[in-house]
Amino acid sequence: MPIPAPDQENLPAAVTIWEVGARDGLQNEQETVPVEVKIEFLRRLADAGLGVLEATSFVHPKWVPQLADATDLLDRLERAPGVRYPVLVPNERGFDRALEAGVAEIAIFASATESFSRRNLNRGLDEQFAMFDPVVRRAVDEGLSVRGYLSMCFGDPWEGPVPAEQVVAVGARLLEMGCDQLSLGDTIGVATPGQVEVLLGGFTAAGIGVDRLAVHFHDTYGQALANTYAALRLGVSTIDSSAGGLGGCPYAKSATGNLATEDLVWMLDGLGIRHGVDLAALVDTSVWMAGQLGRPSPSGVVRALGGAS
Template structure:
């Protein structure tokens, strides 16, 4: 691939290997105007596994009235072939979502919390405290069944209604999610306003409060072009799990200023150049995003996909 041909050189403080948590099939497709058929979604997941993805966030059991793009969650989970060594987490908003997922043999779920009051009300139609109270029995029931639970924290660096978010707000929600049983915490820059110094401030506040950095993932959006810089900073401060979406898909349907996720291809290009192992095949990822762009009827926003696709997107 091109990165080895151009050489690579490490930087101090980086891990030798990271886990890329692929969110394209869920967080990516939920914000696309084109609703893809189950067969195309299943092929996307298969292609991502072929490219080396070991964690593929597959779908969400949110009510179809809220996210119609993912209304086929059950059909999709019945269609895909789950490979040994690959995790297929799904989002669940409540107990009913967990029940639906459990019937289909799901072993990884995620709950989606807000660190701000405004977004909790707009996204979940509940106050922050009410939303966490709703998640508590869901997490407990999942853990009792041996299901891993990820806790998403949205608006960790900024909220379109409240402005800048203090690190203490993130710490408060993170500890509450951890204490209810979440096995991993993903810090979301939902509207893409974080910058590296503010990333460090939140990570330092979490570790000072006793949160293990090994249990923290980062989830950056590229609204202001900062996702790669913020990710590199997080890795230099001990984070080893990064969320990204093939082709830079996605956003948040409940936060109008949120643009696409960090593109998996852009992340892999950078980490290949730094000698950090992701286990991912960049060429296969690019081919997948070119193929997907054709199904969505629009080009991929990923710079690396554009550079390596030879005009195919």
């Protein structure tokens, strides 16, 4: 008996994978990763077919020493045709540096909770918008696209579960400010599929379509793929992930990092959803990067297809 094809109802035909390995994946590494390694990592990711590569962040080196080479990296990076290389900017000074580097896309990083905003930005929940507003305004004036990351969308280590209404209200302000897209982050990896459905339903009820939303899951409790599937079923078609499962939130105990791009691609293949990525080349890239970092990848697919690394 032939195996039936997967049910395509309510699933997007194709997705955009927003690869964050080079920025989010590496930013908390304790040992400095040479800029040459980062450039090679980005080259390999582009060769594997990933079309969006978040390259770096123009945060002050005091706060994220690993990304102190942002200007050097972009000066030396040979951009692959058709590949987008957005960068994260924390403030106007970071935006100035991004403009000087000739970037076409930026992202800002906001918080859905008061506690995390205080700790991460040294500003209150409402005060953060005063910092982001001139950045977004100037970016729009310069013709740059702007992504808004929204952290702590499901749970906060100091405040506990975060009400969906609060997340929708903060997210709506970022979109009204001029962000083109909003990436909803499960920063400490506590979300479940039911919570994903409730939050996305809240945005829909507020008149914000899923075409303006992306999702960014961490796998702390092993729910990243299940949460992604729930988002796909509701029509989300931009998924953040990190090659090899690199990265993680320092505020999440036992965090195992971001959703691994290989695990995502394996699931998308099984669902018949187009993504444009060569899985074998991507696994080879993550095996190579694991060797550079001196530890195995946490990705199940990388372990299965790439051997011991």
